[in-house]
Amino acid sequence: MFSVFAASSIDEAHSKIINCKSSLNRAKQIRKNRQEYDVLATKIQQHPDRCRTTHKLQQLDSELNELQKKLQNLGQKLNLRRKHFSVLHSAIHELQLLLEADEAEVETETNMDEVDS
Numbered sequence: 001m002f003s004v005f006a007a008s009s010i011d012e013a014h015s016k017i018i019n020c021k022s023s024l025n026r027a028k029q030i031r032k033n034r035q036e037y038d039v040l041a042t043k044i045q046q047h048p049d050r051c052r053t054t055h056k057l058q059q060l061d062s063e064l065n066e067l068q069k070k071l072q073n074l075g076q077k078l079n080l081r082r083k084h085f086s087v088l089h090s091a092i093h094e095l096q097l098l099l100e101a102d103e104a105e106v107e108t109e110t111n112m113d114e115v116d117s
Contacts, residue, residue, distance in 0.1 A: 048056075
């Protein structure tokens, strides 16, 4: 009788050990999952939410559009000033040619006056 009681007692202890091991493995898995969840939740909290990100993106888009318009306006001003500079440069060149022609004419007249005298 003792051996039957001992055998059943051993079988119960063995089944309890198996159940405890199974419970322990489930608890370990749950703990591991919670730790992974906490790490992911922390990483997610570090980033702004979708609404703020969308709003910031819209602000950056409008700022980009404004800067592109400014760049286009500045390009147009630069082209206009280049044209004005080109006109000014050609006018200066023509005036230099006129001055040189006048100086040559005056020099020729003075040479003729000297020869006549």
